[in-house]
Amino acid sequence: MTDETEAKGADAQRDRPIVHPAWLHPHDTLIEGYSLEVTAKDIEALTNAASTIWAGAPIAVPYLPNESHEARVAAAKAVRDLGFEPMPHFSARRIGSHDEFVRFLGDAVKVAGVERCFVVAGDPSTPEGPFTDSMTMIETGAFESAGIKVIGIGGHPEGHPVMSEEECWQALETKCAAIEARGMAPLIVTQFAFDAEVILRWLKALRVRGLDHPVRIGVPGPAGIKTLARFAAMCGVGASASVLAKYGISLGRLIGPAGPEKFLDALGRDLGPEHGAVRLHFYPFGGVAKTVDWITAYAAR
Ligand SMILES: NC(=O)C1=CN([C@@H]2O[C@H](COP(=O)(O)OP(=O)(O)OC[C@H]3O[C@@H](n4cnc5c(N)ncnc54)[C@H](O)[C@@H]3O)[C@@H](O)[C@H]2O)C=CC1
Numbered sequence: 001m002t003d004e005t006e007a008k009g010a011d012a013q014r015d016r017p018i019v020h021p022a023w024l025h026p027h028d029t030l031i032e033g034y035s036l037e038v039t040a041k042d043i044e045a046l047t048n049a050a051s052t053i054w055a056g057a058p059i060a061v062p063y064l065p066n067e068s069h070e071a072r073v074a075a076a077k078a079v080r081d082l083g084f085e086p087m088p089h090f091s092a093r094r095i096g097s098h099d100e101f102v103r104f105l106g107d108a109v110k111v112a113g114v115e116r117c118f119v120v121a122g123d124p125s126t127p128e129g130p131f132t133d134s135m136t137m138i139e140t141g142a143f144e145s146a147g148i149k150v151i152g153i154g155g156h157p158e159g160h161p162v163m164s165e166e167e168c169w170q171a172l173e174t175k176c177a178a179i180e181a182r183g184m185a186p187l188i189v190t191q192f193a194f195d196a197e198v199i200l201r202w203l204k205a206l207r208v209r210g211l212d213h214p215v216r217i218g219v220p221g222p223a224g225i226k227t228l229a230r231f232a233a234m235c236g237v238g239a240s241a242s243v244l245a246k247y248g249i250s251l252g253r254l255i256g257p258a259g260p261e262k263f264l265d266a267l268g269r270d271l272g273p274e275h276g277a278v279r280l281h282f283y284p285f286g287g288v289a290k291t292v293d294w295i296t297a298y299a300a301r
């Protein structure tokens with residue numbers, strides 16, 4: 001019972017005003033109920049690793065350029081057929097037309113039984129179609145009409161290359177309110193980061209603002225240091241020498257793998273009730289198998 005919708009159900013049954021209590025069972029460890037992000041190209045790797053991933057795990061599939069509609073729908077269906085909960089991305093600035101949007105949403109629901117979607121602005125500096133940001137997709141009303149229950153949105157604890165800090169909070173508040181007003185449950189998924197202290201500070205600020213929705217903290221899966229640096233640059237994620245040192249990466253030794261053990265140790269040590277309902281979302285930059293094996297070993301410690 002670590003899933004967002006189930007958590008809501010459990011909430012209602014116990015008739016308690018606390019939001020998503022299933023995310024904070026005292027016997028849980030931080031790693032339980034994790035989710036993953038897997039590209040359409042990595043579905044084969046997901047299939048091979050499936051038996052070592054918890055049944056029902058939410059699996060997000062990013063909306064990457066140069067993928068066909070069919071490949072995107074097939075990826076969501078494969079995730080469902082493997083016994084996981086598909087959460088396809090809807091990348092506003094990458095979607096070429098309203099038709100492309102509703103066709104993907106419709107087929108994702110019909111073919112893959114999708115009930116949760118992740119909406120994000122996306123990287124193109126000029127939108128390829130009518131959607132400039134997440135809100136313009138949410139406001140079409142298409143998600144609730146299609147029966148979507150949970151809408152994931154991006155959180156930016158380390159700031160954003162285009163938006164100011166205050167704009168990030170405004171965007172988050174506006175999206176959460178709109179999603180709830182439309183009868184769906186918001187889920188905040190953060191951009192991956194390397195500094196646990198920044199995450200903890202941001203979580204506190206989020207709760208002080210009255211945003212009590214569940215949060216999945218974005219965690220880079222274990223990968224070679226060069227690979228991590230490449231994705232950080234690609235995604236606009238800061239990775240200063242001092243932050244990387246705290247993470248366990250020494251700039252004097254740039255070869256070899258780096259995992260999130262120090263990052264997660266720090267999070268696990270300092271997370272408290274004041275940070276609200278929190279789970280993890282892994283970005284397997286070093287490959288799905290490597291990340292899942294790493295998670296299994298970390299959980300068994
Ligand atoms: N966490 C993830 O998995 C992903 C994160 N991203 C990153 O997150 C950002 C999306 O932010 P959201 O919180 O979804 O924003 P949003 O959709 O809530 O938009 C908030 C405001 O920021 C502006 N904005 C966002 N991205 C922009 C861009 N690339 N160029 C110019 N203006 C932009 C929007 O026009 C809007 O005014 C992307 O731009 C990208 O950098 C993108 C894809 C996946």
Ligand SMILES: Nc1nc(=O)c2c([nH]1)NC[C@@H]1CN(c3ccc(C(=O)N[C@@H](CCC(=O)O)C(=O)O)cc3)CN21
Binds near residue numbers: 039041191192235283
């Ligand atoms: N700014 C931003 N844009 C994103 O698209 C994004 C984020 N942030 N944050 C986290 C996730 C990670 N995302 C991605 C995006 C691309 C691949 C990927 O595998 N791309 C290429 C390979 C690129 C490379 O190895 O350099 C591919 O072949 O599909 C993986 C994860 C999407 N997400």
